[in-house]
Amino acid sequence: MSGQRAAKRAKVAAPEAPAPAVPSELPLEPVPGGVSSFLQSWAWKREHRPDRDRFQRPYVHSLADGRKLTVEQARFKGSEGFASTVWDSSIVVAKYLERHAEALVLGRRLLDLSAGCGLPGLTAAALGAGCVVATDLPPNLPLLLRNAERNGVAKVVRVAEHWWGGDVAPLEGLAGGGAFDLVLACDVMYVEEAIPALVSSLAALCGGKYNPPPEQEQEQAAATSRRRMSEAQGGEDNERAATDGAASASVNDGRRPGVCTGGASGGAGGVGSPETGPRHGRGPTVVLMAHGRNRFAEAAFWRHAAAADLVAERVPGSELDPVYQCSDVDVFRLRLGRRANGESGSGRKEVEIEEEGV
Numbered sequence: 001m002s003g004q005r006a007a008k009r010a011k012v013a014a015p016e017a018p019a020p021a022v023p024s025e026l027p028l029e030p031v032p033g034g035v036s037s038f039l040q041s042w043a044w045k046r047e048h049r050p051d052r053d054r055f056q057r058p059y060v061h062s063l064a065d066g067r068k069l070t071v072e073q074a075r076f077k078g079s080e081g082f083a084s085t086v087w088d089s090s091i092v093v094a095k096y097l098e099r100h101a102e103a104l105v106l107g108r109r110l111l112d113l114s115a116g117c118g119l120p121g122l123t124a125a126a127l128g129a130g131c132v133v134a135t136d137l138p139p140n141l142p143l144l145l146r147n148a149e150r151n152g153v154a155k156v157v158r159v160a161e162h163w164w165g166g167d168v169a170p171l172e173g174l175a176g177g178g179a180f181d182l183v184l185a186c187d188v189m190y191v192e193e194a195i196p197a198l199v200s201s202l203a204a205l206c207g208g209k210y211n212p213p214p215e216q217e218q219e220q221a222a223a224t225s226r227r228r229m230s231e232a233q234g235g236e237d238n239e240r241a242a243t244d245g246a247a248s249a250s251v252n253d254g255r256r257p258g259v260c261t262g263g264a265s266g267g268a269g270g271v272g273s274p275e276t277g278p279r280h281g282r283g284p285t286v287v288l289m290a291h292g293r294n295r296f297a298e299a300a301f302w303r304h305a306a307a308a309d310l311v312a313e314r315v316p317g318s319e320l321d322p323v324y325q326c327s328d329v330d331v332f333r334l335r336l337g338r339r340a341n342g343e344s345g346s347g348r349k350e351v352e353i354e355e356e357g358v
Contacts, residue, residue, distance in 0.1 A: 041326035045088050047292065059086045061119060064098060069126060069151050071117045074143055084143050086117050088329050089290035090186040094123040095324035096288075096315070096331065101127040108181040111135070111171060111205065113162070113188070118144045120184045125153035131175045131260030135162035156260055165197030168204045175260055179207060183287040192297040199304040206285045206336040210308035287334040288315075309337035
């Protein structure tokens, strides 16, 4: 079983999360409002709800302008575990994107990595993104496609298979080529053995390259071997899902197969804080990462992220939606640092990792 497949199961079966390990220069920021904020968040949080709400019934997400996104959820069968539920972190990110749509979304090229149900990507498409590519493992691709079609954004959203550590060029090709403006990654820190491959994908998407330490390379090779063996053994569900995913990539308006056709065009500038002006594939790629209680491999993630020269900053609560934030969901921005870009001299401080408990 690959690390990512084990990770899918771990999202549901994992024990209580340990205390988070975060870059030491990113102090924890309390959610303002105390008990009132807790009660507000309890009204929208989903991870405490029964299975009928988390897997059986669609999740209805309301936008500020009155539109609603209906997001199908479903259990995975067999070894794939449970991935297709709307996690609290994805709601926080979706509302963050809505709050800063003009600066971060409008006309941009976004990637929703390991998208699950796809709520952040669907939200970005509804808010005017130029293109959204949503990735996951093959069995989840039909669900992503159905959610895009159900919400009328199938011309903007492309779904694609991506195994962490794999080539990111095909994903960029689905968006017309070139780097993404913004990469979304929600609840991806749950199994340590998958972290080197995850960081490899994130570094590549940001224009860098990460080669894990030798022992991690051996683990990745073993995981790849197991995956290929599993794929060689077949399975109608996997084959059908992969076929459906490929079909979704070819939906177009007759211009260029497999390339997004909806959304507005971007302008000049850079993506970063919400105050930054728009851009269209010209500036550095930014990763917006969020995670709730599924952070069992967070310490390992920050170690590998630092080795890959991915520099992180915590998104302050003042930038998040005042209602859709909570103390157990953290949001970070990551960028490729100066070392990976071949620059020298002083600049943003590199991520320092708390080794305690690692």
